[in-house]
Amino acid sequence: MKNIRLAMPSLKDARMRKKKEIPTIYYQMEEKYRKLGVGKTYAVFTYGCQGNEADSEVMAGILEEMGYETAQDPMTADVVILNTCAIRENAEQRIWGVLGQLKGKKRENPDMIIGIAGCMPQEEKTTHKILESYDFIDLVFGTHNKDHLPKLLYQAYMTKAKVVEVLSEEGNILEKAPKKREFHHKAWVNIMYGCDEFCTYCIVPYTRGKERSRKKEDILKEVEELVLKGYQEITLLGQNVNAYGKDLQTGYTFGDLLYDLDRTGIKRIRFTTSHPKDLDEKTIRAMRDCPSVMPHLHLPVQSGDNEILRKMNRKYTVEEYMEKIRLLKESVPGISLTTDIIVGFPNETEEQFQRTLDLVDRVQFEGAFTFIYSKREGTPASLLEDEITEEEKHQRLYRLNEKVNAGYLKGHQRFLGQVVEVLVDGFSKNGDGMMCGYTPHLKLTHFKAQNPDLIGTVVSVKITEAKTWFMIGELCE
Numbered sequence: 001m002k003n004i005r006l007a008m009p010s011l012k013d014a015r016m017r018k019k020k021e022i023p024t025i026y027y028q029m030e031e032k033y034r035k036l037g038v039g040k041t042y043a044v045f046t047y048g049c050q051g052n053e054a055d056s057e058v059m060a061g062i063l064e065e066m067g068y069e070t071a072q073d074p075m076t077a078d079v080v081i082l083n084t085c086a087i088r089e090n091a092e093q094r095i096w097g098v099l100g101q102l103k104g105k106k107r108e109n110p111d112m113i114i115g116i117a118g119c120m121p122q123e124e125k126t127t128h129k130i131l132e133s134y135d136f137i138d139l140v141f142g143t144h145n146k147d148h149l150p151k152l153l154y155q156a157y158m159t160k161a162k163v164v165e166v167l168s169e170e171g172n173i174l175e176k177a178p179k180k181r182e183f184h185h186k187a188w189v190n191i192m193y194g195c196d197e198f199c200t201y202c203i204v205p206y207t208r209g210k211e212r213s214r215k216k217e218d219i220l221k222e223v224e225e226l227v228l229k230g231y232q233e234i235t236l237l238g239q240n241v242n243a244y245g246k247d248l249q250t251g252y253t254f255g256d257l258l259y260d261l262d263r264t265g266i267k268r269i270r271f272t273t274s275h276p277k278d279l280d281e282k283t284i285r286a287m288r289d290c291p292s293v294m295p296h297l298h299l300p301v302q303s304g305d306n307e308i309l310r311k312m313n314r315k316y317t318v319e320e321y322m323e324k325i326r327l328l329k330e331s332v333p334g335i336s337l338t339t340d341i342i343v344g345f346p347n348e349t350e351e352q353f354q355r356t357l358d359l360v361d362r363v364q365f366e367g368a369f370t371f372i373y374s375k376r377e378g379t380p381a382s383l384l385e386d387e388i389t390e391e392e393k394h395q396r397l398y399r400l401n402e403k404v405n406a407g408y409l410k411g412h413q414r415f416l417g418q419v420v421e422v423l424v425d426g427f428s429k430n431g432d433g434m435m436c437g438y439t440p441h442l443k444l445t446h447f448k449a450q451n452p453d454l455i456g457t458v459v460s461v462k463i464t465e466a467k468t469w470f471m472i473g474e475l476c477e
Ligand code: SAH
Pocket: 087, 088, 201, 202, 203, 204, 238, 239, 240, 273, 274, 275, 300, 302, 340, 341, 342, 371, 372, 373, 374, 375, 376
C-alpha cells in the first residue's frame, strides 16, 4: 500500500517546550467534506483516560457532521477509528489485539477504513510498526490534529493510500468543535491540554505536548450552554488541573475557575486529575465553599516513599502530601479520597513498598487505581536498570489491592442507613430491574426502579447494603 506521510512523530521534538503563544481556533468544516459520509456508518473505540473519551466525542461529532451514522455493529462500520492509549504496555497490547480482529473484518469488507488515533501513534515505534507491518490500516493521526479528520479521510478515499499525519508539536486550542456527548445529563469539559510535569515514568508529556489552558471565557460559555440544555454535572479535565491558567499568566487560577463555575448554576462539578504539588488552598477553599463542587478528590500519590517520589520527579514529599490530606479532611468533612499508585518502580525495595502500604492506611483512601510500573520507551525511567522480579511485582500489587479493596468497602459502609442523592445514569447492566447512578462522593449506587424518566435526575436513595464495588439502596418516595 502506498503511503502519504504528511507528518511523522518524534519523541525528541515532543519533549521540547518552546515559548510561543498557542492560538485558539474556532472549528468550521469545509463544505466539500460535509456529504462525504452520507449513507455510511462509523464507530469510534476509546481506550485510556477521560481526555481520550472527550476527544472521541469530538471525533464522533465531526463524523456525524460529515453525514456518517453510528454503526449497529461497530466491528463492521465503514469507518472504524481506534482512539488509543500508550500509558502502559498492557494497554497497548489490548489495542494490537483489536486491530488483529479488524484485519479479518476488512477482508470481508475491503472498503472499510481503519484509523488509529490518540496517544499510540505519537510514539515513533508504533507509527513505524504500522507502516512496516499493518497494511490494512488506512489512517494514522495523533492527539494534536483530530480536527483534520475530514481532510485525512478525504485523502484516504481519494488516494487509496495510507495517510499518516502525526504532529509532535502541540496543536492549537480547538473551540466550537461538534461533540457527540455520551450522556445528556453529564459532560466532560476540557479546561487544559498537555502536561509539563515529566514524571520520569510517564509518556503523557510526549504524547499530549505542552500544557495549554483554554480561555476562562470559553470554558464558562460552554458550561452555561450545558446548563441551559439541562446538564446536571460536569467533570473538568486536564492532566494537572491545578496548573490551570499558569501558561496564560493572568493570575487567574483553578480555584478562581471553580468559584466562577459554581455561579453558572450547574448542580455538580467534579475535576480530574489533581497534582498534589499544585493543589492549592484556594482550590480546597472552593471545595468547601461551593455547593456544586462535589466532596470527592482523586489525588494520585504514586508512592509512599520519599526516595521513590524523588526518582519519579513528583516534586512533593510524603509529609507534604499528608499535610494537604489533613487540610482537605478538615475543610471538607466526610470527603472521599481516591488515588493512583505504581508498584515496582525500578529497584523499589520491600521497605519502600511498605511505606506505600502505610500511607494507604494513614490516608484511608476509599479507592485507588493501582498499577505495576511499565517501562515506556523515551522516558528517563526507562534507562534505569531493574532488579525486581515480575513475581515480586505481582505480589506487591496483590498485597496493595487487598488494602485498597478494604478501603472501597469501608467507603461504602459509612453510608449504610443514610439517605444519599443519586444522579441517575440509567438502567443497571445486569438487567435485574435496577437503576444506577453516582452520589456526591462518587459512590456507584443501585436501586430498584424501572422508570426511564428518572435518567438524568437526582433522586434520594436510602442505603441498605454496602459491597466492595457499589452500594444498594431503596428509592425514597
Ligand atoms: N495526570 C495524571 C495521571 C495520568 S496517567 C496524574 O498525574 O495524576 C494515570 C496513572 O497511570 C498515573 O497516575 C500513574 O499512576 C499511572 N502510570 C503512568 N505511567 C505509568 C507507567 N509507565 N507505568 C505504570 N503506571 C503508570
